[in-house]
Amino acid sequence: MIAARPPRRAIFLLAVLAPLAWPSSARAEVIKVTSPDYWCPFSCKANTTEEGFTIDILRAIFEPQGDQIQYINLNYARALREVRQGHIHAISSAFREEVPGFTLPNLPISQDRYCFYTTSVPGWTYNGPDSLAGLKVGIIQGYSYGAEIDEHIKRNPAGFEVHSGEDLTQKVARKVMLGRLDAFVEDTNLVQYLLARQPSIKLHEAGCASESYPYFALSPAIKNxxxxxxxxxxxxxKLHHSGKLEQIMRKYGLHDWLGHYLEGRGRATTAK
Structure with missing residues (x-):
């Protein structure tokens, strides 16, 4: 028995509506994202239950649209190189100053604040770059610490010891504890996360720079x-308005920062 052929109108409607039925699969792709695994809670070890909130944010944004986030751990210097060359799509979190020529969204992926930590300089507090005179401070290769600190590092390289490789927050913190460095500067969220999980590391916060905002940094070499x-x-x-962003941040003991950022940007726009 020969099946009845569908009417031409039905064929036309199927042809028109078929692409609309699968909008995400038409553009679905694997988005390769890299970051060090020592940046917990921003980015942690790949393929674990806690990959870091920036990775969770990217998964929550892109995977419901049909894309796949492939998260790869690399130290930061290599991550910058691999993304710039287009071998990997993006770094999950980077400061604007660290990625010249990269494409950045309008909105940041987190809120950061760099603070100084020490055990060996009793009573010392960071009160601007001049207060660093005479100290040996640990920093990490490829980082930007904000214009003020970056300029001071450039003018006074002898006062800083540059580190690269793996597990840097922990390694530099231990060098401070051993008295090989007077202090080190790092994002307060990373250090508090480390101290909560490794009680043997005894450091105290000794002053902070202003808040700063890193971005999901996309390779200049990719087409999309x-x-x-x-x-x-x-x-x-959408994550912010739905409450999903707050849910993601709470998993790491943090909170949704985007409302604060948008309010600040609104005040800045009004002031202009």
Whole structure:
């Protein structure tokens, strides 16, 4: 028995509506993202239950649209190189000053604050770059610590010891404890996360710089960088309004920062 042929109108409607039925699969892709595994809670070890909140944010934005986030751990210096060359799509979290020429979304992926930590300089507090005179401070290769500190490092390289490799927050912290460095500067979220999990590391916070905002940094060598940046912005706003962003941050003992950022940007825009 020969099956009845569907009417031409039905065939036309199927042809028109078929692409609309699978909008995400048409553009689905594997988005390769890299970051060090020693940046917990921003980025942690890949393929674990806690990969870091920046990775959780990217998964929550892109995977419901049909894309796949492939998270790869590399030390930061190599991550910058691999992404710049286009071998990997993006770094999950980077400061604007660290990634010249990269494509950045309009919205940041986190809120950071760099603080100084020490055991060996009793009574010392960071009160601007001049207060670093005479100290040996640990820093990490490829980092930007904000314009003020970066400029001081450039003018006074002898006062800083540059580190690269793996597990850097822990390694530099232990050098301070052993008296090989007077202090080190690191994001307060990373250090508090480390101290909570390794009680043997005894450091105290000795002053902080102003808040700063890192970004999901996309390779200048990939074709769809602008589309990914746009989709990130749209997705992050949705996570914020739905409460999903707060849920992700609470997993790491933190909170949704985006409302604070948007309020500040609104005040800055009004002031202009």
């Amino acid at each position: 960088k602008d589309d990914l940046a746009r989709r990130f912005d749209e997705g992050l706003i």
